[in-house]
Amino acid sequence: MPEKDYYQILGVERSASTEEIKKAFRQLARKFHPDVAGKGSEEKFKEINEAFQILSDPKKREQYDQYGSSSFSQADFSQDFNFEDIFSDFGFGDIFNIFSGGGRGRQASYSGTDLRYDLDITLEEAFSGLEKEIEYNSEVACDVCEGIGAKKGSLKTCEDCGGAGKIRRAQRTPFGQFLSIVTCPECGGLGKIATELCPKCKGRARVEKKRKVLIKIPAGVEHNSYLRVSGLGEAGFMGGRAGDLYVLISIKPHEVFERKGDDLIMEKKIGLLSAVLGDEVVVETIDGKVRLSIPKGTQSYTDFHLKGKGMPKIHGRGRGDLIVKVIVEIPSKITKKQEECLKQFEEEGKKKGWVW
Numbered sequence: 416m417p418e419k420d421y422y423q424i425l426g427v428e429r430s431a432s433t434e435e436i437k438k439a440f441r442q443l444a445r446k447f448h449p450d451v452a453g454k455g456s457e458e459k460f461k462e463i464n465e466a467f468q469i470l471s472d473p474k475k476r477e478q479y480d481q482y483g484s485s486s487f488s489q490a491d492f493s494q495d496f497n498f499e500d501i502f503s504d505f506g507f508g509d510i511f512n513i514f515s516g517g518g519r520g521r522q523a524s525y526s527g528t529d530l531r532y533d534l535d536i537t538l539e540e541a542f543s544g545l546e547k548e549i550e551y552n553s554e555v556a557c558d559v560c561e562g563i564g565a566k567k568g569s570l571k572t573c574e575d576c577g578g579a580g581k582i583r584r585a586q587r588t589p590f591g592q593f594l595s596i597v598t599c600p601e602c603g604g605l606g607k608i609a610t611e612l613c614p615k616c617k618g619r620a621r622v623e624k625k626r627k628v629l630i631k632i633p634a635g636v637e638h639n640s641y642l643r644v645s646g647l648g649e650a651g652f653m654g655g656r657a658g659d660l661y662v663l664i665s666i667k668p669h670e671v672f673e674r675k676g677d678d679l680i681m682e683k684k685i686g687l688l689s690a691v692l693g694d695e696v697v698v699e700t701i702d703g704k705v706r707l708s709i710p711k712g713t714q715s716y717t718d719f720h721l722k723g724k725g726m727p728k729i730h731g732r733g734r735g736d737l738i739v740k741v742i743v744e745i746p747s748k749i750t751k752k753q754e755e756c757l758k759q760f761e762e763e764g765k766k767k768g769w770v771w
Contacts, residue, residue, distance in 0.1 A: 419484040421466035429480075433471060440467040527554070527649035527658035534662050536632065538669040542701050542726055544634030548627055549662070554649040555624045557616035562650060564620035565609030573602035580606040621650050630662055635677070635729035638666040672701060677735025679725045682742050685709060690743040700724045700737055707739060715743035 422429050425439045443463045447456045469475045469487065478486055532551050556562035563570065572578040576599035584595050598604040612618035628647060641663045648658025666674070673680040683698055693711035697704055700721070707719060718738050725735030749757070 417485075419462070419466070421470050421479060421484065424462055424466040425470065427470075431470075433473075436467065436470050440471070526655045527651040529658040530648040530660050532660060532662045533665065534632075535665045535667055536636075537667050538672060538674065539701065540632070541636050541664075541666050542634065544632055544636070544727075546629055546631050548629045550625060550627050551660075552623055553626050553647070553660075554621040555626075556650040557613055557620055557622050559615040560613035560620065562620050562652065563609075564613055564616060564618045564652075565607075566611040566613055569609055569611035570607045571610055573599060573606055573608050575599055575601040576606060578606040580604040620652050628660070632664065633729055635727035636664050636666075637729070638664070638674070640664050671699070674726065677726045677728050678738055679735065680738045680740065682740045683707070684742045684744050685713075686744055687746070689713075690715070690741075698737075698739055701726075709741065713741060713743070715741065717741045 422431070425431075425436060425443065427435055427439045431439070440463065444460070447460045447463060469479050469484070475487070530551065530553060532549055534547070534549065536545070536547075557564070560566065573580075576582045580599055580602065581596045581604065582599050584597055599606075602608050609618060613620070616622050626647070628644065630642060630644065632642065641661050644660040644662065646657045647660035650657050671681055679701060681698075683696065685694065685696060688694075689696065689709055690713045691711065693713070694709045696707050696709060698707045698721070701724075705721065705724065707721070718740050721737040721739060723734045724737035727734050
């Protein structure tokens with residue numbers, strides 16, 4: 416067997432304490448475990464395991480310090496190495512905790528599913544905000560069995576897992592046998608088995624119910640935003656928390672206004688004379704009428720900004736602007752006299768260098 420530097424493999428000093436060796440091993444094991452890093456890491460993990468078994472044993476470590484790694488044979492390495500004893504020193508119950516976050520001796524509980532409700536509102540409702548009662552179907556905890564799924568008094572501890580909800584399984588690999596923790600297939604991780612199902616929910620622990628909820632939509636809400644109502648989704652199982660209700664807000668298209676952020680955009684048609692000579696026109700905003708001054712010589716598609724006449728700012732104070740895009744209407748039919756007047760107007764304009 417070629418010489419190996421076990422201290423270098425674990426990344427510790429030769430003077431490292433047992434606790435420092437355990438800590439280094441735990442970090443490397445989490446990184447290179449085949450369940451996490453894939454099969455390509457098996458040799459690396461085997462090497463880490465080998466280094467730890469030598470350096471964590473005082474007698475083997477002393478032998479290694481004196482004679483090196485060549486003084487050991489394959490028989491010196493445990494083939495039934497239990498990682499649980501190591502990881503439990505760091506506050507973990509078992510190897511399952513390291514790789515999937517489970518807990519030892521805890522019965523499984525499942526959170527309820529989140530629900531989505533699509534709500535269409537008008538631009539005016541988004542402007543002012545509103546309270547609205549919505550109605551939807553949801554799974555709620557069965558009132559007969561109180562969300563257990565079994566008739567009262569008919570739950571018994573699972574014999575396969577002893578009520579833990581998990582069982583140990585040994586897996587033999589090229590570098591030894593490893594213990595893993597899996598969900599008990601008999602009880603599905605609940606730790607208990609019903610000898611008699613609930614007569615109402617038939618073991619489902621939940622029943623469907625129509626629910627009515629009053630929600631408050633703030634002024635200035637934007638299209639495709641959502642409100643989260645905590646705990647009003649489907650009920651959890653075996654004490655798990657209920658899911659949440661997400662209300663997706665869709666704002667219907669408006670016949671006059673187009674929304675862009677907190678601003679509103681609209682088109683306002685004016686006559687040719689108003690554009691040439693200037694005028695004062697009435698503009699219909701989302702919350703009333705205002706007068707807009709049109710200066711002389713206004714070109715078509717000129718934008719006028721009316722400050723504070725847009726949508727309320729949901730994340731701040733005040734309101735956006737109303738952008739009025741002026742469209743100059745050109746008459747499609749005119750009288751002979753009007754035509755003569757326009758030609759005369761054009762001739763005078765050409766003398767002054769106007770472009771027509």
